[in-house]
Amino acid sequence: MAEPIVINAETREITVPEAERAFGIAGERKVEVKHIRIEGRTVDGTDLTQGFSWKVSCENAGKELCADLIDGIVADAGNIEFDWIVGAAPMAYKGTMHFAVCAVRVDAAGNILQEWHSKMGAGDVANGIEATVQNIGGQDLLAHIQSITAAAQQNAAAAQRDAAAAAKSAEDAANSAGAAAKSAEAAAANAKAAGDAATKVIKEGIAEKLTEMQNIQTDVTTKKGAVDTAAATTTKARDDAQAAQKAAADSAGEALASQNSAAALAEQAKNAATQAQGYAGAATFAIGYDADGLLTLYMDNGKS
Numbered sequence: 001m002a003e004p005i006v007i008n009a010e011t012r013e014i015t016v017p018e019a020e021r022a023f024g025i026a027g028e029r030k031v032e033v034k035h036i037r038i039e040g041r042t043v044d045g046t047d048l049t050q051g052f053s054w055k056v057s058c059e060n061a062g063k064e065l066c067a068d069l070i071d072g073i074v075a076d077a078g079n080i081e082f083d084w085i086v087g088a089a090p091m092a093y094k095g096t097m098h099f100a101v102c103a104v105r106v107d108a109a110g111n112i113l114q115e116w117h118s119k120m121g122a123g124d125v126a127n128g129i130e131a132t133v134q135n136i137g138g139q140d141l142l143a144h145i146q147s148i149t150a151a152a153q154q155n156a157a158a159a160q161r162d163a164a165a166a167a168k169s170a171e172d173a174a175n176s177a178g179a180a181a182k183s184a185e186a187a188a189a190n191a192k193a194a195g196d197a198a199t200k201v202i203k204e205g206i207a208e209k210l211t212e213m214q215n216i217q218t219d220v221t222t223k224k225g226a227v228d229t230a231a232a233t234t235t236k237a238r239d240d241a242q243a244a245q246k247a248a249a250d251s252a253g254e255a256l257a258s259q260n261s262a263a264a265l266a267e268q269a270k271n272a273a274t275q276a277q278g279y280a281g282a283a284t285f286a287i288g289y290d291a292d293g294l295l296t297l298y299m300d301n302g303k304s
Contacts, residue, residue, distance in 0.1 A: 002019070002020060002034075003017040003019060004017075004035045004036060004037040005017070005020060005034055005035070005036045005037070005121060006036075006038075006039060007036065007039070007101060008038075008039055008040065009039060009040035009041065009043050009048065009080075010040055010043060012117065012118045012119045013118075013119055014100070014101075014118050014119050014120070015121075016121045016122065016123065020034060020123075021122070021123050021124050022123070022124055022126070023086060023090070023091065023097065023123040023125050024086070024125065024126065025091075025125070025126050025128040026092065026093055026094040026125050026126065026127060026128050027091065027092070027128050027130050028086075028088075028091045028128075029086075029087055029088035030085050030087055030088070031086070032085075032086040033084065033085050033086070034083070034084045034086065035082075035083055035084075036056075036081065036083075036084055037079055037080070037081045038079060038080040038081070038101070038118075039078070040078060041075055041078065041079065041080050046114060046116075048080060048103050048116060049073065049075040049080060050105075051105045052103040052104060052105045052114070052116070053069075053070075053103070053105070053106070054069075054070035054082065054101070054102070055068065055069050055070055055101075055102050055104075056068045056070065056099050056100070056101055056102070057099065057100050057101075058089065058097055058098065058099045059097065059098045059099075060089060060090050060091070060092050060093050060125075061092075061093035061095030061096055061097050061125055062093040064092065064093075066087070066089030067089075067102075068084060068085065068086065068087045070082050070084065091125055093125065094125050094127040095124075096122055096123070096124060096125075097122070097124075097125055098120045098121070098122050098123075099120065099121055099123065100118050100119065100120045100121070101117070101118040102115065102116065102117050103115070103116040104116075
């Protein structure tokens with residue numbers, strides 16, 4: 001693995017290992033990769049990993065300024081690392097090119113809030129040979145490019161014609177859409193009229209049903225009154241029946257007592273009759289006239 005280019009975050013010093021000074025051949029682009037490590041991630045309380053965008057600013061051998069953006073960084077507790085893929089602008093000329101690392105933090109409007117820079121490092125771009133576009137391998141590339149351009153123009157003209165036809169079709173479709181919109185408006189008006197009619201019918205039906213319900217309620221109230229009257233009459237009849245039942249029970253009790261009394265009297269009469277019969281069987285009597293000429297019953301004891 002190649003040695004990293006090391007930068008001290010506090011001092012901004014940059015160290016390029018001797019083996020990493022060679023950047024390749026003039027004319028190359030996005031082939032050479034340099035690994036950069038920044039030792040220390042915090043400078044005077046500013047954490048360079050929080051909200052900063054990174055780039056490598058360059059001055060190529062032709063003294064032209066350029067820059068390569070860094071897509072992302074990797075950070076740990078003490079270091080920041082990233083890969084710099086060297087673009088075409090730094091490699092445009094042979095000779096010594098210079099570079100420095102820059103970190104920038106901006107607000108939502110793009111205004112620069114903070115900016116950090118390293119010191120400059122240097123690298124070597126070797127000389128190379130590149131053929132012209134007019135002739136490579138016996139082919140006239142300029143004519144080939146012109147041919148491609150003509151074909152592109154023809155394709156553009158055809159595309160323009162197709163676009164005009166598509167626009168005409170779109171216009172026809174818009175006209176059809178306008179007619180459809182008018183039909184939809186008419187249908188909406190008809191639907192509204194039907195809806196209004198339906199609403200009227202519904203309202204009339206509701207009024208009719210409301211009248212029927214009011215009549216039913218009146219009839220129910222009347223029948224409830226009759227039921228209440230019948231309930232009151234039934235309650236009175238029940239009370240009268242209970243009173244009559246009690247009176248009958250009382251009369252039955254009195255009759256039972258009278259029956260018991262009559263039975264006792266009958267038993268007494270029976271006993272008296274039996275006793276009298278005994279007396280009758282034992283007595284001797286005769287009938288005659290007394291001294292006054294009156295008809296008299298005489299018993300054996302001589303008493304009448």
